[in-house]
Amino acid sequence: MKLSFCTTGCKKQNIMDVISFAKEQSFDGIDLWYGHIEQYEQDFGPLDDLYTLLQQHNLKVPAVSLYTDFVTQGEEETKEAVRKGLRAARQLHSPLIRVFAGNQASNRTSPEKWLRAVEQFQQAAQMADGYEVNIGLEIHYDTYADTPEAALTFLKDVAHPRLRTIFDGSNLHVNRIDQLPALEKTFHTISHIHLKNYRWNFENWYLSEPTPIFQGDLDQKAFLKELINRQYDGFVSLEYFGEHAFTHIKESLREYTAVFSR
DSSP, rough: EEEEGGGOOOOOOOTHHHHHHHTTTTEEEEEEEEEHHHHHHHHHHOHHHHHHHHTTOOBBBOOOOOOOOOSSSSSHHHHHHHHHHHHHHTTTOOOOEOOOOOOOOOOOHHHHHHHHHHHHHHHHHHHHHHTHHHOOOOTTTTTTTTTHHHHHHHHHOOOTTTEEEEEOOHHHHHHTTHHHHHHHGGGGEEEEEEOOOOEEEEEEEEEEEEOOSSSSSHHHHHHHHHHHHHHOOOOEEEESTTTTTTHHHHHHHHHHHHOOOO
16 A cells, blocks of 8 residues: 555645655655646646656656546536546556546436436546546545445446546545445445545534544544555545645654554
8 A cells, every 4th residue: 555645735836845745755656636737847848857757756646636527617628638637647657537427416417417427438438548547536425426336336337447436435424424335335446545534514514624534533544454454555645625734644644654554
């Protein structure tokens, strides 16, 4: 099991500062938000140079994170966003791009919208074949993949080996879904994992408080032990947002190191 952190929560940080932070904290990789990739290209040059820089710091890119959901944007915009993500992933030797499916709960979407999203994912997966990069569907509330059952049904409907899942137990907790049974159901589809914790306010989501990984609602020690028992050898990516994101990531890393060897 390898550790990374997701830079979607550090959008205001310069990519060079993000890389320095990853090196200082001895991470194994950086789950890169596509905006940081664009920033590097604009400010410093080709992504081949970024790959070389990351190699020098022994950092891999387990995922390139997009916010594409195949519904909000038009079909051509979506296709172009996916193409850019796949191109970046190939240049950075990343195995995966992160996307979402839809922008509303699975039980509230129409059969027509579901089918159209499935068709677009099939096209994206065929495109991904040409780049030899997988598409990681994040399991997330208020999307078509908001429960283990919905995610598995969506994967079955798309029916392409390039489509995998990104597991995040905190996203399931929002809908009061227990992450360990969910892991059992979806483990065979998982290519990447996001890890965080909250003291969640179910009455007012905006009052929920992020905490380091071993201090919130979820028993993340038990979750990580289960990953070890299952011999998961992929990346676990710490993901935090807001002005204290780096602080939560550092404290989470300290907690992890105190319990698990690296």
